[in-house]
Amino acid sequence: MSLDFACACGTVRWSVDAAGARSGTHTICYCRDCRAWARSLGIGDQLVPGGGLRLFITQPGHMEVTGDTSALVCTRLSPKGLERWSTACCNTPVASHVPGWAPMAGVTAASLPDPSVLGPVRLIYGAKGALPGHDAPTRNRGVKRLMIRLLFSSLWGHVTGRSRRTPFYRDGARPSTATAHR
Numbered sequence: 001m002s003l004d005f006a007c008a009c010g011t012v013r014w015s016v017d018a019a020g021a022r023s024g025t026h027t028i029c030y031c032r033d034c035r036a037w038a039r040s041l042g043i044g045d046q047l048v049p050g051g052g053l054r055l056f057i058t059q060p061g062h063m064e065v066t067g068d069t070s071a072l073v074c075t076r077l078s079p080k081g082l083e084r085w086s087t088a089c090c091n092t093p094v095a096s097h098v099p100g101w102a103p104m105a106g107v108t109a110a111s112l113p114d115p116s117v118l119g120p121v122r123l124i125y126g127a128k129g130a131l132p133g134h135d136a137p138t139r140n141r142g143v144k145r146l147m148i149r150l151l152f153s154s155l156w157g158h159v160t161g162r163s164r165r166t167p168f169y170r171d172g173a174r175p176s177t178a179t180a181h182r
């Protein structure tokens with residue numbers, strides 16, 4: 001079964017195909033950048049206790065973006081930061097995107113009504129950046145597992161050509177809307 005998402009106003013939709021849904025990693029990232037991004041888009045209230053952002057990590061080649069894709073905008077919190085894609089129509093976060101040899105997309109799942117469709121949380125990341133409180137994690141979990149998974153899925157993705165596919169660049173062009181600000 002695929003995972004289907006839409007922005008708050010319905011202009012842009014994105015999905016992770018069934019193979020991606022099976023192989024992806026349900027993640028909570030407590031890093032400061034994810035939190036700053038979420039807050040800048042007005043979804044600070046959707047962070048989990050400890051200030052974590054719920055994500056589903058997959059390969060961009062498993063994703064599709066439909067609807068008015070011209071509404072996608074890319075922001076970087078620092079010059080070499082992740083590409084953080086959201087929608088201009090209603091400021092809904094879509095995904096953090098890491099292009100390259102081992103491409104990765106952290107699909108934002110903050111507003112998912114039922115996060116159990118993502119399976120159990122297998123990766124806790126950025127624990128050092130968690131807000132203090134009894135719900136805050138003290139250390140990362142599952143990082144090695146994710147690295148191994150990404151390595152193998154990237155290798156296989158190079159065989160099948162999937163590693164070269166991403167829904168975020170049209171005609172292989174780099175994003176022209178990337179801006180650095182802090």
Ligand SMILES: [Zn+2]
Nearest residue numbers: 007009089090
């Ligand atoms: Zn929208």
Ligand SMILES: [Zn+2]
Nearest residue numbers: 029031034126
């Ligand atoms: Zn993060």
